[in-house]
Amino acid sequence: MGDPKRSGVDLSRRGFLKSAGGLAAGGALGESALSAANSGLLGDGVERLSGEVEIELTLNGAKRKVKVEPRTTLLSALRERIEPPLSGTKEVCDMGSCGACTVHVDQKPAYACLLLAVDCVGKSITTIEGLAKGDELHPVQKAFCEHDALMCGFCTPGFVMALSACLDAKPEATLDELKEACAGNVCRCGTYPHIFEAAVAAQRAKQGAKR
Amino acid sequence: MSALDPRAQDGAKPGKKKILVPKVENGHETMVEIEVDDVEGPQWGPRDSMRLVNHELVRVDAVDKVTGRARYTHDVRLPGMLYAKFLGCPIAHAEVTVDLGAAKKVPGVVEARVVREGEVKFVGQPVAVVAAKTREAVEDGLRAIVLGVKPLPFAVTREQSLAANAPEVNRRGNASKPNEDGDPEAVAKAFEGCAAVIEATYEMPTQHHACLETHGAVVDVPTNDAATVYHSTQATYASANEFKGPLKVKEVEVVNEHMGGGFGSKFEAGVEGRVASELARDLKAPIHLMLSRRDEFLCAGNRSGCVQSVKLGGDAQGKLVAMQSSIDRLGGLGGGSHAGLPYIYEVATSARTMRSVYTHLDANRAMRAPGHPQASFGMESAVDELAYALGVDLVEIRKRNVGDVHRRQLDRVAREIGWNEHPHKTKPDLSDATTKVGIGFGLSVWGGGGHPECRVTVEISPDGGVRASVGSQDLGTGVRTYVTAIVAEELGLPMSGVTARIGRTSYGPANASGGSTTSASLAPAVKHAAFNARKAFAEALAKTLKSDASEIVFDVQGVYDARSKRRLAWKDACATLGPAGISAIGEWQANLASNGIHGVQAAKVRVDTRTGELKVLKMVCMQDCGLVLNRTGARSQIFGGMVQALSYALFEQRVVDPDLGIAMNANFEDYKLAASLEIPEMVAILDDEDTRGVIGIAEATVVPGHSAIANAVHNACGVRLRSLPLTSDKLLLGLAGLKKG
Numbered sequence: 020m021g022d023p024k025r026s027g028v029d030l031s032r033r034g035f036l037k038s039a040g041g042l043a044a045g046g047a048l049g050e051s052a053l054s055a056a057n058s059g060l061l062g063d064g065v066e067r068l069s070g071e072v073e074i075e076l077t078l079n080g081a082k083r084k085v086k087v088e089p090r091t092t093l094l095s096a097l098r099e100r101i102e103p104p105l106s107g108t109k110e111v112c113d114m115g116s117c118g119a120c121t122v123h124v125d126q127k128p129a130y131a132c133l134l135l136a137v138d139c140v141g142k143s144i145t146t147i148e149g150l151a152k153g154d155e156l157h158p159v160q161k162a163f164c165e166h167d168a169l170m171c172g173f174c175t176p177g178f179v180m181a182l183s184a185c186l187d188a189k190p191e192a193t194l195d196e197l198k199e200a201c202a203g204n205v206c207r208c209g210t211y212p213h214i215f216e217a218a219v220a221a222q223r224a225k226q227g228a229k230r
Numbered sequence: 231m232s233a234l235d236p237r238a239q240d241g242a243k244p245g246k247k248k249i250l251v252p253k254v255e256n257g258h259e260t261m262v263e264i265e266v267d268d269v270e271g272p273q274w275g276p277r278d279s280m281r282l283v284n285h286e287l288v289r290v291d292a293v294d295k296v297t298g299r300a301r302y303t304h305d306v307r308l309p310g311m312l313y314a315k316f317l318g319c320p321i322a323h324a325e326v327t328v329d330l331g332a333a334k335k336v337p338g339v340v341e342a343r344v345v346r347e348g349e350v351k352f353v354g355q356p357v358a359v360v361a362a363k364t365r366e367a368v369e370d371g372l373r374a375i376v377l378g379v380k381p382l383p384f385a386v387t388r389e390q391s392l393a394a395n396a397p398e399v400n401r402r403g404n405a406s407k408p409n410e411d412g413d414p415e416a417v418a419k420a421f422e423g424c425a426a427v428i429e430a431t432y433e434m435p436t437q438h439h440a441c442l443e444t445h446g447a448v449v450d451v452p453t454n455d456a457a458t459v460y461h462s463t464q465a466t467y468a469s470a471n472e473f474k475g476p477l478k479v480k481e482v483e484v485v486n487e488h489m490g491g492g493f494g495s496k497f498e499a500g501v502e503g504r505v506a507s508e509l510a511r512d513l514k515a516p517i518h519l520m521l522s523r524r525d526e527f528l529c530a531g532n533r534s535g536c537v538q539s540v541k542l543g544g545d546a547q548g549k550l551v552a553m554q555s556s557i558d559r560l561g562g563l564g565g566g567s568h569a570g571l572p573y574i575y576e577v578a579t580s581a582r583t584m585r586s587v588y589t590h591l592d593a594n595r596a597m598r599a600p601g602h603p604q605a606s607f608g609m610e611s612a613v614d615e616l617a618y619a620l621g622v623d624l625v626e627i628r629k630r631n632v633g634d635v636h637r638r639q640l641d642r643v644a645r646e647i648g649w650n651e652h653p654h655k656t657k658p659d660l661s662d663a664t665t666k667v668g669i670g671f672g673l674s675v676w677g678g679g680g681h682p683e684c685r686v687t688v689e690i691s692p693d694g695g696v697r698a699s700v701g702s703q704d705l706g707t708g709v710r711t712y713v714t715a716i717v718a719e720e721l722g723l724p725m726s727g728v729t730a731r732i733g734r735t736s737y738g739p740a741n742a743s744g745g746s747t748t749s750a751s752l753a754p755a756v757k758h759a760a761f762n763a764r765k766a767f768a769e770a771l772a773k774t775l776k777s778d779a780s781e782i783v784f785d786v787q788g789v790y791d792a793r794s795k796r797r798l799a800w801k802d803a804c805a806t807l808g809p810a811g812i813s814a815i816g817e818w819q820a821n822l823a824s825n826g827i828h829g830v831q832a833a834k835v836r837v838d839t840r841t842g843e844l845k846v847l848k849m850v851c852m853q854d855c856g857l858v859l860n861r862t863g864a865r866s867q868i869f870g871g872m873v874q875a876l877s878y879a880l881f882e883q884r885v886v887d888p889d890l891g892i893a894m895n896a897n898f899e900d901y902k903l904a905a906s907l908e909i910p911e912m913v914a915i916l917d918d919e920d921t922r923g924v925i926g927i928a929e930a931t932v933v934p935g936h937s938a939i940a941n942a943v944h945n946a947c948g949v950r951l952r953s954l955p956l957t958s959d960k961l962l963l964g965l966a967g968l969k970k971g
């Protein structure tokens with residue numbers, strides 16, 4: 020899922036824009052990144068990246084307008100910019116190494132912290148809030164409840180989105196494939212055995228529904 | 231020691247009795263004597279009569295968690311809220327100056343402040359903070375801060391700290407005065423009679439709590455001498471006091487509906503709580519200050535590492551005769567923790583010295599069973615080495631030196647892991663096979679008892695609604711669920727008939743969740759409150775029905791008055807109550823809790839001798855914990871402990887460059903946690919022969935897993951890995967060493 024080809028992310032560009040460490044003093048940022056935004060030099064040689072653009076995202080089936088900067092990630096747009104916020108998608112590592120921010124982009128799993136919001140225009144995005152059909156939980160959500168596949172629950176939205184994407188695309192997925200589908204997700208509480216039980220139960224429920 | 235230890239009962243006032251209970255502060259447990267009422271109270275009753283408690287329960291907040299509705303501190307958004315983040319010192323020891331001029335001019339930045347200037351003593355220590363309207367502006371602001379960093383000599387490793395010309399880390403010396411126990415001369419004598427003696431040094435690295443939700447708080451603007459603070463904390467009730475000072479208010483309501491883990495690291499408001507409060511007060515804007523992932527690794531605590539040198543001797547049958555050990559706890563600027571040796575084994579004569587060695591790194595904090603995983607690794611490895619030296623079966627040597635409960639559990643776990651048919655019981659597999667399978671064992675203990683701190687309110691309203699309230703918190707253990715189950719059971723209601731409210735200071739006193747004391751402290755108080763509510767309801771109904779309270783029965787069909795033989799539906803019975811309904815208080819009841827738990831774990835591993843690949847195939851845990859409140863939840867806890875120990879065994883260690891004093895792996899890319907592909911088959915067995923009251927289960931389950939895995943590696947291929955993590959390079963080096971002989 021961290022695969023840049025699958026999620027359609029230009030990793031190098033995002034890494035460049037977000038300039039990871041906050042340690043460097045007065046870090047210089049290049050100009051090529053600024054095409055869509057205002058840019059300018061402040062005093063003291065600090066170059067700024069700012070300037071908001073309004074974009075429209077298709078979120079859980081509805082069109083939502085949101086003001087973002089070119090560097091704003093989808094994760095940050097969901098959690099911090101959209102009103103009211105969609106904070107079910109969690110931020111844990113903000114660098115593609117934990118899976119907590121997994122959403123569906125055009126039905127495929129993707130890490131929202133590795134996507135720029137502006138790159139998501141025109142795509143259909145489903146977040147954990149939009150996975151159930153009204154009160155009817157997705158089979159993965161239901162199985163997670165029944166098999167106690169969650170403890171603190173902070174990793175849960177990510178696991179649910181990763182496994183539901185897998186099963187929606189391939190209802191006959193095997194346990195190994197399901198493990199692979201959430202191999203990039205981390206659960207510090209260590210709920211894995213119950214997650215696997217839930218994944219298999221959800222798979223059976225999906226198979227049953229198909230027949 | 232039992233919570234009802236008779237030795238403690240002398241000298242109590244009439245109608246009172248004195249008992250010993252565990253008291254946990256910051257995860258460290260000591261026994262203290264308290265006086266409690268000597269009266270008849272509620273009883274759990276026979277287990278087979280239970281309808282909800284001790285059953286497989288679905289968490290009452292599960293749907294909120296799988297739909298993204300559960301609100302964590304990270305998710306709190308308030309009107310006009312500003313985001314804030316720290317800038318940390320980039321090296322281990324420095325003289326720091328902070329220039330905020332440029333940062334303050336960054337658009338969107340509302341405030342930039344110095345958190346600490348002058349001497350900074352560990353890498354990642356916060357030195358400045360930026361508050362801004364957006365997260366992007368916070369990042370810009372942090373980047374614009376100009377730090378003046380004058381490096382000072384540092385010590386980030388034990389060796390550096392103990393070297394002749396080491397820089398001063400601690401004013402009273404870089405190593406604390408050793409704490410000594412036992413008579414070394416008697417031990418030296420005892421070694422003379424041993425059939426075999428082994429000597430070895432075992433090392434453990436620093437492990438991080440790695441809570442998925444980082445530390446922090448969202449602090450609302452104080453008004454009229456009061457403020458609301460959203461805080462990811464293990465101490466919802468107590469932490470309110472910590473915010474009063476920096477907010478300069480008399481009343482603080484801490485809100486903590488859900489939290490993304492704690493594991494012992496979240497007892498205090500910390501620098502993040504203090505700074506967020508000061509900013510909210512001064513800027514008159516709500517402040518969202520959650521640590522970044524990097525900060526979380528560097529300044530939010532850890533499990534201390536250790537170096538432990540052990541000499542252990544036994545007789546020909548495997549009875550442990552003599553042990554001498556010396557332990558260095560490595561807790562950075564903190565004292566570190568270690569449960570001591572010979573840990574849970576009975577050794578006829580033993581002596582030890584233990585001290586802290588200080589380094590320029592973030593201080594350790596309590597972490598799930600503080601000091602126990604370290605002691606387990608030293609002791610279980612040594613016992614294993616001695617067993618091979620003596621040629622005694624690995625299960626037998628353990629059974630010979632522990633108590634009854636552990637012996638019973640060892641037999642059961644040995645059967646489950648396949649020990650009885652395993653061919654290598656007294657010698658490792660030294661054949662030429664390229665893939666080899668081995669088995670190892672480890673044992674655990676913990677207190678997990680309760681004490682009187684919780685006050686629970688159970689209210690029954692005339693519309694039939696029931697709610698239970700207490701200012702406790704749920705770290706992921708399922709507190710709301712067992713609170714609901716206990717009240718529903720007592721009142722004859724389904725789970726859906728009761729609402730459990732936790733996670734707010736105003737819901738009433740509750741203990742901090744540390745040392746596995748939440749269940750044993752809270753569940754008895756919940757039971758007591760439900761019991762009192764039922765009695766009060768029965769009395770009120772008796773008046774209305776002209777019956778006697780003792781004749782009123784609450785069961786799943788509603789309410790039954792045995793005198794008039796009348797049955798009322800729950801709602802109709804509640805409708806007879808006045809508008810105030812029933813409100814009852816419950817407090818801790820010593821007879822409903824107990825203390826002191828035992829566990830045994832085993833691991834089966836496969837080693838590839840060509841590549842050094844280590845795969846854990848299966849883990850088994852058997853654990854007692856008194857009355858199990860929720861069987862599914864208890865198994866989740868057991869799995870969680872095993873997974874964290876497996877992760878420590880295979881991957882986890884803080885890496886700080888010893889030459890540069892910089893952090894090398896303060897992120898989830900480089901600090902690896904075990905995930906789905908590393909999880910073996912796992913079996914959790916609840917020890918139902920334990921008939922005691924409620925005891926906490928969390929800590930014990932994390933204690934022995936890594937020891938069992940390391941022992942299994944040796945059993946598989948003859949390589950004894952004496953330091954964690956158990957990486958392929960160490961394994962290959964060991965295998966090469968074996969070949970050379």
Ligand code: FES
Pocket residue numbers: 109110111112113114115116117118119120121130131132133
């Ligand atoms: S927050 Fe996106 S992968 Fe960790």
Ligand code: FES
Pocket residue numbers: 169170171172173174175205206207208209210442490491706
């Ligand atoms: S349930 Fe806590 S991190 Fe997975």
